[in-house]
Amino acid sequence: MPEPLLCVDNLTIAFDGSTVVESLSLELHAGETLAIVGESGSGKSVSALGLMNLLPGNAKVSGERRLNGTRLNTLGNAEWNGLRGNTVGVVFQEPMTSLNPLHRVGKQIGESLRLHQGLRGKAARARAKNLLEQVKLPRAEELLDAWPHQLSGGQRQRVMIAMAIANNPSLLIADEPTTALDVTVQQEILALLKELRDQHGMGLLLISHDLNLVRRHADRVCVMFQGKIQESGPVEQVFEQPQSDYTQRLLAAEPEGRPSPVAERPPLLTVKQLSVSFKRPKPGLFKRQPPAFEAVKATDLTVAPGETLGIVGESGSGKTTLASAIMRMVTSQGDITLGDAPLSKLTGNDLRRQRHRLQMVFQDPYGALSPRMPVFDIVSEGLRFHYPHLSATEVTERVHQTLREVGLPESCAARYPHEFSGGQRQRIAVARAIILEPELLVLDEPTSALDRTVQKQLVTLLRDLQARRQLSYLFISHDLAVVRAMAHRIMVLKDGEVVEQGPCLDVLASPQHSYTQSLIAAAYLKDFAG
Missing domain, CATH: 3.40.50.300 (P-loop containing nucleotide triphosphate hydrolases)
Structure with a gap:
């Protein structure tokens, strides 16, 4: 050797x-x-x-x-x-x-080339373009002038790889x-x-x-x-x-098991012909405005009480935008109804009064919690807004009870987010949401940054909470093993459109659309039907 x-x-x-x-x-x-x-x-x-x-x-x-x-x-x-x-x-x-948010992609790659190879100007730009082509990024010349926030997660990771291999390590x-x-x-x-x-x-x-x-x-x-x-x-x-x-x-720590079956009941959430579009920037003063970008296209869905609808698809397929529209966090067209409340038609205080009925747990447990607030204030913040009549003692009791329900000791209330692991932070985020006793919980990639053993624990926790509280989940994930363990039904999104949907195990065991088949092949799991 x-x-x-x-x-x-x-x-x-x-x-x-x-x-x-x-x-x-x-x-x-x-x-x-x-x-x-x-x-x-x-x-x-x-x-x-x-x-x-x-x-x-x-x-x-x-x-x-x-x-x-x-x-x-x-x-x-x-x-x-x-x-x-x-x-x-x-x-x-x-x-x-x-990546530095204040510098364009080309400048950041060029910095390494200047420090280690002495390349500057056109030579550095040409080498940076070649590196982006090596990592198979299309439109390399255009991306050199892009800011990091304008790139998808996969594109940013390829830029990082281009920077890492710039000097042939x-x-x-x-x-x-x-x-x-x-x-x-x-x-x-x-x-x-x-x-x-x-x-x-x-x-x-x-x-x-x-x-x-x-x-x-x-x-x-x-x-x-x-x-x-x-x-x-x-x-x-x-x-x-x-x-x-x-x-x-x-x-053996792969998420396992299945959610409890749900009885047929009228839907809690009904979404009809929901569309979301974003204006594109105008390329120049005298140039024509390009057509809007359609992130979500005429989507219908329902979620029953106690049911989990899994939404899967690649980055940029419209999963998070769809969830944000349902939460009324982005402007959309179409009808959104939660129980008897027409959310799409409500504004101002009328909409705010409905907020406790639907809550969201975000993807990043590090960025979703304020680093300057102790856990007690984070968890009780919404409670104090929606239930101002509660006394300080009642608020404290609810916070402690909710922390116990998500598997955290009461002593956590006095600590700050940086003192917890990623899995514990995600439990805090769940506690902040369920303390308001919502009917619908939107979970946006809640397990993506967690290792397998913690994923398994969080999946078990979410299923237990659903069974005890009859919660409905809109569960967004790219991890099909987690989706299989959580969802009753699946909706597959591609380029803002629904390409396939149906009962979870049926879709995973016998996918009909070629895009769904490619997602399942990439997941490399042996038995989706089990």
Whole structure:
């Protein structure tokens, strides 16, 4: 065997005396993909940051690290700056926070080219365009002048990959590169990384909690738990014959079960011919206004009391826009009726009085909660608005009762969001919604940023709440395993149009539309009918 590209021996990382990674050892060869998997908090990302000397000053890092035979422990700050972005490329988990919102895409790619290759002006722009073409982004010349917020999640992630490979690195570290992306884009991103790895002969260190993707795209895998490697080896060997108890639990943590059946009753929510369109920016002073962009096209749907309607589709298919229109958060055309209330016709105070009947849990548990408010204020804020007659004691009792109902202790009320894990934050968001005793809960990708074990816990919680409270759910997700465990019926959206709908298991077991078939194939789950 040739000398490893990356060799790590007994890497240990501690913060203020508390060890978070202990005696991590691994090897990665050129042209190989090594995956590190494990739950949130297992030490995956911290290990990668420790490898690249990107941890804060209070971190103590020990152990041997070698890259292409160079001892990384001996490098000074200037040498590290020359190494990162040059010999080593990094693709971070959340491209929207990794990209500078104040600079256009071309300038951000050009910065790395200027620092490491001295390219400027037209030469830098030409190289940046070539990189965007390498990562298979259409309209590369146009995208160079785009702002990050104008790109989809998949496009932003491709821009991050373009920046990471700009200087032909020997090692590419991809930290959760597919989190919150839909299944087809996930497959495209991982296939792209594999293609680039083979083209450039790189070593790829892939950090992920998505075991299906790891199974398909990695050569070897290391399983981490509480800062330690529990098991490592070829992917097929570890996944088919796991030796450690933790690996076995992790592989068994896929959401399972089905929601309780619902009786036939008149619908709680009725949506008829709902359409949403957005004006496109005018290209110039004397140019004609382009036609509006139709994000949702003449959509009908119903949700019965106690029923879950799953809405699936790729990014940009109109899922979140449809939910926002039903919540009356964006302007729309069509009829929206909740029980006996014609929501589409209500405005002002009349609409606000109906808000407690339908609530929304957003995708990002980090951004959805105010960092400046304790949990008590976050959960009770809507309660104080909709039920002003409640005394302080009654508000406190309701907050504590609701926290217990979502599986959190009363002591959480005095703490702030940053003190909680992603799964706990999502439970807080659910508590904030259900404390108002809504009839309909809109759940927009509530599990996308969570690892498998936490996903399973949240799915169980949501099903229990539905059974106890007879809640109706509008459940938006790109994760078909979660949808299967949650939904009674499924609606498949593509380009703002419904292409297929029906009972959940029927659609997943026998999809009729080619688009639905492609979504199911990309999800890589063996038995949708079970």
